[in-house]
Amino acid sequence: MVTVIPAINCPDRDLECVREKVRVAESLFSDLPRGVIREEGWVHLDVTDARFTFNKTWGNARDWRELDTALNLEVHLMVEEPEKIIEDWLRAGARRVIVHFESFHGGALRHHKTAPQDIFRVLLEACAAHRAELMLALNPETPPENALTYCGAVKAIQVLAVHPGLAEQKFMPFVLEKIKFLRRQFPDATIEVDGGVDAEIGKRAVKAGANVLVSASYIFESEEPTRAYQELKRI
Numbered sequence: 001m002v003t004v005i006p007a008i009n010c011p012d013r014d015l016e017c018v019r020e021k022v023r024v025a026e027s028l029f030s031d032l033p034r035g036v037i038r039e040e041g042w043v044h045l046d047v048t049d050a051r052f053t054f055n056k057t058w059g060n061a062r063d064w065r066e067l068d069t070a071l072n073l074e075v076h077l078m079v080e081e082p083e084k085i086i087e088d089w090l091r092a093g094a095r096r097v098i099v100h101f102e103s104f105h106g107g108a109l110r111h112h113k114t115a116p117q118d119i120f121r122v123l124l125e126a127c128a129a130h131r132a133e134l135m136l137a138l139n140p141e142t143p144p145e146n147a148l149t150y151c152g153a154v155k156a157i158q159v160l161a162v163h164p165g166l167a168e169q170k171f172m173p174f175v176l177e178k179i180k181f182l183r184r185q186f187p188d189a190t191i192e193v194d195g196g197v198d199a200e201i202g203k204r205a206v207k208a209g210a211n212v213l214v215s216a217s218y219i220f221e222s223e224e225p226t227r228a229y230q231e232l233k234r235i
Contacts, residue, residue: 002206004232005074006225007044007194007216009166010058018045018058021220022069028219028229029071043071044194044214047089049079052103053164061088072096076137076194078164079103083122090130098135098158099123101147120150135192139164140172144181155189157182159210162195168217171196176208183209199228202235 006025010017022043029041047059064073074096075089082099089097104119127134135156138147140163151157159179162169175193182191192212193205202213213232222228 002202002210002233002235003042003212004229005042005044005192005212005214006219006229007046007076007214008220009046009216012056012058014058015060015063018064019067022067022071024220024225025071026069028226041071042074043069044074044076044216046076046216047079047085048164051080052100053078053166055166061085061092064089065092074098074135076158077103083119083126086123086126090126090132094130094132096133096135096156097123097127098137100137100139100160100164101150102139102142105147105150120153124153135190137194138178140175140195144178144185148185151182151186151189156192157186157189158192158194158214160194161197161201161205169196171201173204176204179205179208179210197232199231199235202232206235 006028008018008021025043032040046057048055048057050056073094075094076098078100080103082103086097105116124134133156134154135158136150136154137158137160138144139160159175161171161175179191179193190212191210192214193210194214197213197215198218205213215232219225219228
């Protein structure tokens with residue numbers, strides 16, 4: 001069965017946007033007891049820093065904790081140095097943290113000489129200490145072959161189907177081949193696709209091998225978010 005996770009992408013400092021989208025996300029699971037929501041209900045939060053990305057989104061871990069939602073948090077750190085803020089989000093209750101391979105591998109973004117494998121180890125150990133899961137994300141243009149060693153060290157991989165940062169971008173169809181490749185390489189992995197996912201795209205992604213669909217605009221901009229969510233769940 002496919003897992004569908006609504007994604008929150010709000011402007012920097014706009015806590016009211018976050019509150020409203022959390023409320024809508026909670027309504028998707030309103031027929032479930034709170035205890036069941038803790039097992040099945042997830043929300044995805046995009047956090048960008050205007051360095052790894054062109055824009056900056058809301059990303060206050062302390063305020064998130066005060067929202068006191070029963071939903072499980074999957075936080076997507078589209079930031080240049082995730083190791084500097086991962087603890088903030090783990091303390092805020094994140095059960096899954098998504099970091100980009102490109103944020104620690106390759107020297108274009110970094111001005112220090114910390115080895116990629118050392119940064120990756122810090123991220124893994126931080127998640128393990130909080131009993132959270134580390135998911136590795138790959139940008140659309142990144143060949144999956146470049147990241148196989150790191151992909152093999154985690155149980156969950158995200159294929160980003162748009163450029164990191166802005167919501168409402170169009171799905172890039174060529175990433176379907178990447179999903180197929182990763183599914184062949186890691187048959188038991190969780191493979192998540194994020195970016196431009198609607199019902200039709202969701203079907204193609206699942207057929208390629210994805211088992212988690214992340215969707216922002218298709219759910220939150222729908223006149224009936226619950227209907228849009230259930231449509232994705234039926235894939």
